Structures are given as C-alpha cells and as structure tokens.
Amino acid sequence: MNDKNVREEVIKSAYLSSGEKGFEALYNCYYGDIYYFLLNMSADCELALDIAHDVFIKAYNQKDIADYKIKAWLFKVAVNEFFDYKRSYVRKIKYFIKNIYRFIEPENDAGSEFFERIKDADDKVRLRESLKKLDEKDRAVITLRYYNDFSYEQIALALEIEPGTVMSRLHRAKERLKEVMKNEAER
Secondary structure (H helix, E strand, O other), rough: OOOOHHHHHHHHHHHHHOOHHHHHHHHHHHHHHOOOOOHHOOOOOOHHHHHHHHHHHHHHHHHHHHHHOOOHHHHHHHHHHHHHHHHHHHHHHHHHHHHHHHOOOOOOOHHHHOOOOOHHHHHHHHHHHHHHHHHHHHHHHHHHHHOOOOOOOHHHHHHHOOOOHHEEEHHHHHHHHHHHHHHHHHH
C-alpha cells in the first residue's frame, strides 16, 4: 500500500472512531495541498485562505466523508468553491480592482514555497508568471497533475470531467504553457 492510500486509510479510521479526530487528521494531512492549489489558481494569498477555509468547513459538515475518496473529494470542493467565487459578479469586480497592479508588477507572496520544487530560481519566477497567464482550467489541470501528483482519474473526479478529457486538456495546457514560456524567453 503506498503512502497516499495509507494516509486515506488513517483518516477514514480516525473518522470512524471519532468525527473530531478524523477531521483533525484530514485537516493536518491536506490543508497545505488545498491552500497551495488555491493559491496557484487565484494568485492571491487572502483569497486562497478564504476559499481553503470554506473547503474545510464543508468537509467538517459533510456526513459520511469516510465513504469518499477523500483527497479527490476535497479538491473537487476546492475547484467548485474557486469557480463559484469567480462567477460572482461583485467579487469579480472587487478582485480586478484589488489586483490590477499585481498583474503589472508582480509582488512576492507566501506562495513562493509552492514553487520550491523547481531547482533554478529563474525558472521559478518564469514558471509562476507563465502559470498566471494561463486560464483557470489549464492551471487547475497542471497543478493537480504536477504539483499534487493526482492521477488522471483523481483529476477527473476533482474537476468533474471524463478521464479522457483530462488527458487532452492536460496536453493542451502543457502546450499553452510551453508557448507562454517560449514567448516570455524571447522578450
């Protein structure tokens, strides 16, 4: 049994013994993954914190969570919460006004830890800026696959799409990312 399955089983058994212990195990195990995923999607620390908070409130209130594939379910909730937030017209305007200057001159944020998997500091900055230029659906599939090590099936569950769609969307997203990074390098 691999480490991911062991973590899921520990959480499920903790839920079966006590809902409080189960939630604590779930939170300790997946909060960082959810937060950094949302940070990558939103490029906004406060927004990522708010949405992560909402995700874990839903997890706390969810009955029979031990019956689910917990990690995939959490990311599905995170994706839905993020897109619900983005669909809100008032929030869109507030988000744009608050972040207009961030797109002109990027600032350092707490999300820099997220990119420490990249060895070279220049590549971190280039990748981070390039990811920001992709649309949310492309960022979601790339982040879930390469930063959260999701399988195609887990991504399909999280994004509520077919596994075949995941493969084609991931391929197109990687091509778009390569193109964005190539265009940035030429400047």
